[in-house]
Amino acid sequence: MSRGNLTPTRVKPETTAPLRLHVLRRTRLSPHFVRVTLGGGDLDRFRPMGHDQWFRLFLPAPGGSADSLDRVPDRLTTLSYLKLLTAPKGDRPVLRNYTVRAHRPDGPEGPELDVDFVLHDHAEAAAPGPAASWAQGCAPGDAVVLVDEGIGFNPPDGVRRVALAADESGLPALAGVLASLPDDTTGTAVAEVPTPEDRQDLTAPPGVEIVWVERGATGPAVPGAAALERARRLPLPDGPFYGWVVGESGLATGLRRHWVEQGVPKDHITFCGYWKAGPAR
Secondary structure, three states, rough: OOEEEOOOOEEEEOOOOOEEEEEEEEEEEEOOOOEEEEOOOOOOOOOOOOOOEEEEEEEEOOOHHHHHHHHHHOOOOOHHHHHHHOOHHHHHOOEEEEEEOOEEEOOOEEEEEEEEEEEOOOOOOOOOHHHHHHHHHHOOOOEEEEEEEEOOOOOOOOOOOEEEOHHHHHHHHHHHOOOOOOOOOEEEEEEEEEHHHHOOOOOOOEEEEEEEEEOOOOOOOOOOHHHHHHHOOOOOOOOOOEEEEEEHHHHEEEEEEHHHHHOOOOOEEEEEEEOOOOOOO
């Protein structure tokens, strides 16, 4: 998923040093989600921040050696990233951006970090992306490298009303945000998933209503379109609120535009296009 974060208020992490971890287990959650639990290695140096904490995840080169992870620079800058791209494809690790689904400091083998991967529907001739392929085939002991990037969810001081929205690619971030909100928060959260089986149990304040949208076989072809339509129909919170929307680019930019047209201040909105649907969708 590409992450075009357009919010200038990101809360930076304590450290951005690369952390080398390994797979503890893999769990198929539903038709379109698989969870990979990471641990060991440097995870005791990871500092959970809650909300939509995200990170850069380096995976071994497809068909290559796990040694490709040794190419991850000690400090990820534009120059070091461009240098990494010059490495031969078979020796270059895969880089994708993901969100913390859950962090447990006291797992059976020490700290644990859950990462949920979306398994998108693909055309008959299309193949899943390298990250989805890795998630479906990884095994305990497989190595990864993680670089923490902090959180984007950063409401104005004192604002306790929210309007949230995400498609399946943003569901892990939405889950983290909901679980981190103060108990007196009120508002709505629109969550779009491909099928009813992809719903997840989410923890949220009692005053925040979770509105599930399921595309199904007859829904819009582009993920996020159904969530955008549903969110536009919802009444805005009564009073100042913080809007947060992530997922497919059309959902993120479309809902932000709707909120701005309704008079919501731009600095009360965080929006992020995690990916962009192609022409075939």
